[in-house]
Amino acid sequence: MSLNDRPEPASLNTPGSLEGLRVLDLSRVLAGPFCAMILADLGAEVIKIESPEGDDSRHFGPWYNGESAYYRLFNRSKYGLTMDLKLDEQREQLLELVRRSDILIENFRPGVMARLGLAAEDLMAINPRLIIVSISGFGQDGPLQKAPAYDLIAQAMSGLMSITGWPGGEPTRTGVSLGDLIPGLYGAIAALAAVNERHNTGKGQQVDVAMLDSLISVLESVGMRALHGEEPVACGNDHAMSTPFSTYATGSGSIAIAIAGDRLFPRLTEALNRPEWLEDERFKEQTLRNTYPVEFRAALEEALAPFSADQAIALLSEHQVPVSKVQSVNDALASEHSVYRGTVAVESDGFKTLASPLRLTGSVPPSPAPVLGQHNEMLEQWISGPVRTGLSEGSASIR
Numbered sequence: 001m002s003l004n005d006r007p008e009p010a011s012l013n014t015p016g017s018l019e020g021l022r023v024l025d026l027s028r029v030l031a032g033p034f035c036a037m038i039l040a041d042l043g044a045e046v047i048k049i050e051s052p053e054g055d056d057s058r059h060f061g062p063w064y065n066g067e068s069a070y071y072r073l074f075n076r077s078k079y080g081l082t083m084d085l086k087l088d089e090q091r092e093q094l095l096e097l098v099r100r101s102d103i104l105i106e107n108f109r110p111g112v113m114a115r116l117g118l119a120a121e122d123l124m125a126i127n128p129r130l131i132i133v134s135i136s137g138f139g140q141d142g143p144l145q146k147a148p149a150y151d152l153i154a155q156a157m158s159g160l161m162s163i164t165g166w167p168g169g170e171p172t173r174t175g176v177s178l179g180d181l182i183p184g185l186y187g188a189i190a191a192l193a194a195v196n197e198r199h200n201t202g203k204g205q206q207v208d209v210a211m212l213d214s215l216i217s218v219l220e221s222v223g224m225r226a227l228h229g230e231e232p233v234a235c236g237n238d239h240a241m242s243t244p245f246s247t248y249a250t251g252s253g254s255i256a257i258a259i260a261g262d263r264l265f266p267r268l269t270e271a272l273n274r275p276e277w278l279e280d281e282r283f284k285e286q287t288l289r290n291t292y293p294v295e296f297r298a299a300l301e302e303a304l305a306p307f308s309a310d311q312a313i314a315l316l317s318e319h320q321v322p323v324s325k326v327q328s329v330n331d332a333l334a335s336e337h338s339v340y341r342g343t344v345a346v347e348s349d350g351f352k353t354l355a356s357p358l359r360l361t362g363s364v365p366p367s368p369a370p371v372l373g374q375h376n377e378m379l380e381q382w383i384s385g386p387v388r389t390g391l392s393e394g395s396a397s398i399r
Contacts, residue, residue: 009040009077009367016043017362021195022101024049024094025078029057030151030177031135031211032107033074034184039103039191040077041356043364047101047375047382048078049094051085054372064351072369073353080370081379085116094118096383099127103191107135110145120206129388130204131194133187139210149211154179158215159232163222166236183214243289244268247326249301253309257300258322262286271319272303 021044025036033048033055040046048055060070083090098104104123106113113119113134120132134140137149155161155173165172190207198204216223221241222232232240239245242261247254259265262285269277277283277299282292289296304312309325316323327335333344345355347368356363 009046009079014043014364015362016364017360018042018044019362021045021103023047023103023105023191024097024101025105027105027107027135028055029107030074030180031184031187032105032133033057034181035133035135035187035191036078036105037074037076038185038188038356038358041358041363041366042360043362044103046078047097048075048080048370050080050082050372052082052373054082058372065349067369069351069353072351075369076347076353076366077364078370079375079378080373081376082373085118091117093379093383095123095126097379098123098130099387100382100385101127101130102195102388103131103133105133105135105187105191109148110134110136110140124204124206127388128203129198131191131198132204132206133191133209134206135183135187135209135211137211139213140206140208144212149179151177151179151211154211154215157212159219159222159226160215163232163234165234167234169234172234178218179211179215182218183209183211186214238293241290242286243293243296244300246297248297248304250304250307250309250312254326255304255309255312255316256324256326257316260286264321267319267321268316271316271321272300274299274303 018039021039023036023039023044023046025033025046025048027033027036028050036046036048055071055075057071057074058068060068062069064072083094085091085094120134123132124130136145137154138144138147152173155178156171158179160178161171161173164174187207187209190209194205194207219226225232225240237246237256239260242259244257244259247256257268259268265286266278269275281288283289283296283299307315313323313325325331332338338344343355343357345353345366347353347366349368351368353366355366
């Protein structure tokens with residue numbers, strides 16, 4: 001698609017929750033672009049700044065009309081500039097943008113921004129209201145500060161892979177890049193928290209988000225068990241603290257059943273006509289079922305054997321037992337629920353993408369990601385606007 005054919009970001013004409021907030025996105029590939037995408041989905045004016053060669057993810061498949069669908073997902077609704085930050089003139093132009101912006105997002109390895117003459121303290125000296133979201137593998141300080149990191153490395157180091165997969169099997173990476181996505185979410189939350197803090201102080205700050213820290217923080221019950229005397233291990237689809245809470249074989253395929261605690265358990269026994277389970281010393285309480293998970297699985301799968309997967313789902317659903325097919329990704333995207341809820345969005349040129357789950361009055365419809373350098377001609381307009389360097393007292397507007 002040519003520069004002239006690409007529609008402008010929806011935020012240009014659609015007021016959003018973050019209207020008036022200008023974000024400079026210097027990040028690449030996933031964690032940073034995902035963080036900036038969330039802000040764009042809510043109506044922020046996000047300016048994606050790439051090298052003349054473009055973000056590496058422009059070369060990732062799959063492809064739509066010759067463009068990376070991967071790149072388009074994470075860079076939708078953004079403006080696009082190209083800059084060679086090793087050149088003094090273009091670095092000065094970036095600094096002029098910094099003076100006129102609210103948030104800057106970067107995911108370079110610590111030290112790279114400083115080598116480019118863009119250290120956080122220097123940027124905040126020219127714009128004390130600037131919020132810098134720095135996403136890195138291991139944080140802006142610490143013994144691993146300069147170590148390279150990718151999603152796989154973060155998942156391996158966090159312990160997440162050790163508790164993913166089947167008992168006795170190899171440690172397993174999750175099916176999506178949580179090592180990038182989780183810090184991207186945290187980055188967006190922190191950016192908005194810093195904007196609110198700025199209302200009171202008039203000052204910006206640097207936000208330090210580490211991939212490894214982020215993954216460790218979401219280990220939830222697994223982390224609590226490790227901190228309090230256990231050694232968590234992989235348990236397949238089972239839940240270490242709830243039974244039944246897994247996938248179970250029927251007469252034709254597996255289904256997922258999730259029962260946490262004892263309140264829902266009688267519904268299962270009634271649906272499958274197994275009242276004896278409520279008297280069985282191994283099964284009648286959650287803590288007991290957790291002690292005998294193998295035995296309960298055998299009993300449950302015996303009860304499910306006369307039914308096909310669809311029949312079992314219909315029966316358990318009738319008794320309000322949480323149950324589901326194990327769907328493929330294509331099945332999930334095409335399901336009645338997904339169609340009704342609009343989990344797939346279609347951009348103006350027909351490109352299908354994953355919709356934002358955020359449903360606010362100020363959410364904006366997605367618009368196509370920029371062609372490389374699409375908005376270079378707008379740079380002079382942006383850097384001639386008012387600067388945002390004054391410190392205000394008390395409550396302050398976004399700008």
